[in-house]
Amino acid sequence: MTPPLNQAAYHSTFRAVSNALATTDPIVVAAAALRYVGESVDGFHQLSGATVDCRAGCSFCCWLRIDVRAHEVLLIARHLRAESRSAQLAPTRDRITQAAARVTNITYAQRHTVHQPCALLDHAGCCTVYDVRPAACRRYLSVSVDACEAIWQGEPPASEPENPAIAEPGRFAASGAHNAFLAAGYDGYSYDLMAALAEAMDDPECEARWRLKQPAFSEKSRSTVPDGFSQEEAVARLYAELTAASS
Ligand code: SF4
Numbered sequence: 001m002t003p004p005l006n007q008a009a010y011h012s013t014f015r016a017v018s019n020a021l022a023t024t025d026p027i028v029v030a031a032a033a034l035r036y037v038g039e040s041v042d043g044f045h046q047l048s049g050a051t052v053d054c055r056a057g058c059s060f061c062c063w064l065r066i067d068v069r070a071h072e073v074l075l076i077a078r079h080l081r082a083e084s085r086s087a088q089l090a091p092t093r094d095r096i097t098q099a100a101a102r103v104t105n106i107t108y109a110q111r112h113t114v115h116q117p118c119a120l121l122d123h124a125g126c127c128t129v130y131d132v133r134p135a136a137c138r139r140y141l142s143v144s145v146d147a148c149e150a151i152w153q154g155e156p157p158a159s160e161p162e163n164p165a166i167a168e169p170g171r172f173a174a175s176g177a178h179n180a181f182l183a184a185g186y187d188g189y190s191y192d193l194m195a196a197l198a199e200a201m202d203d204p205e206c207e208a209r210w211r212l213k214q215p216a217f218s219e220k221s222r223s224t225v226p227d228g229f230s231q232e233e234a235v236a237r238l239y240a241e242l243t244a245a246s247s
């Protein structure tokens, strides 16, 4: 049975984001929804009483594969275009393109062997898009930097990095935000951050397609999945469930 806090995290986030989508520009809602998820995670952290090791400049977690939804990618692309001078943007774009090339057209098993830093990380180990970082980055708080380092080195950690009292409700809150976009008809596919961001930076029509409630990015940018799993079927099934629940 799902613990009450997880259910509350999911439903309150889903409701808040759905209500906002009914009246407000969806890209504005996307930014607010991510802030909401981040603030919720901070609240779960306080409730848990756990001591987390996360600090600015600590970035083993920024080498992990990051799966995102279209609205998260579009927010980052907008941020990069708006905030970066062209001299800064060019090398960032190059890094994104190179990182995308390493994760495109490979299998699910091969994707797990790719070991590279996020192209949005700076030389000091800090996120250059912190204000618009995806939900996956906001909800990953670690109670053991040693465990993070072990995972980064490809070794089994001595203990789990995540505290379930923070990670679980955080996951539910993020799902509530993402599912509200899907329930409203927006792209619900899971994308590989680097692959989709490379597309978003190259093609301004990605956001236009998303606003028309079409898939924002091509199939090659979708997260790789195990054999026998279909994102199309999973997204269609989830959309049908959300629609049935709302009626
Ligand atoms: S999740 Fe781990 S690697 Fe990332 S900031 Fe926290 S302690 Fe550091």
Ligand code: SF4
Pocket: 061, 062, 063, 066, 118, 119, 120, 121, 126, 127, 128, 129, 130, 133, 134, 137
């Ligand atoms: S988006 Fe920012 S926080 Fe997330 S993996 Fe990339 S650098 Fe790290």
